[in-house]
Amino acid sequence: MVFLSFMQKLLYPYFWDDFWYLLKVVRCGLRMEMYRLKGELVTVLDKFLMHARKQPQKPFIIYEGDIYTYQDVDKRSSRVAHVFLNHSTLKRGDTVALLMSNEPDFIHVWFGLAKLGCVVAFLNSNIRYVSLLHCIRSCEPRALVLMEMEHKACQKISKQVQQQGGLEAHPGLPKAAVICQLQAMKSSAGLWAFGCTSNDIIYISLPLYHSAGSLLGIGGCIELGATCVLKKKFSASQFWNDCKKYNVTVFQYIGELCRYLCKQP
Incomplete structure (x- = not known):
């Protein structure tokens, strides 16, 4: 037994950490599935x-x-909900496309529409022309909410949206992903599963139109009841100063982000 324990620590030093983490995630997933089956999700x-x-x-x-x-955020999102309720024909179940970059109003509009029971489709704010038109047509929204800076981009394709009968399939066009409430809740439990708490301050520089920023990031903060520092766009040169300024304890990363940070002086 001593030999096996020694070999385990030598070859798989993080075995028990990974085991308890996996057990924690599985228990959480099973609990959510039970809530879903009971209609209590x-x-x-x-x-x-x-x-x-x-x-x-x-x-x-x-x-x-x-x-x-x-x-x-609750009050602001409620005002957004009242605007759509009183000045639009939107109803529960309608899809609304959201074309915005990282800013608090992204969350205000997201939650405001959710309060009305609308489905919110997050659009990549970096794409234009055919790709943007493809995304809009894919989600078939009843309305489109966008920032002022995105207005010109949408003006250029507005005639196409009204006149074009369809788009030819192309492998390079963005692919839509349908996320149900259960999947959103499972994603939001990610930070909790990694051991984060309500006392953490989480740095979010990933785009909110991506599930990593919105569901794992914002959703994760909500699951914990924590605070997030929202960055409009990732900046390697500003990252460490921001972390120091706001006492950041946790940050999200994806792809090559950490490599960029390690190269900073």
């Missing part, structure tokens, strides 16, 4: 509203030095 929005009631003054988003509490 809560959504990311439900979790957010719970935190807005329990800790209304706790900072939820820090963006360019401005602080938005859970209560602030």
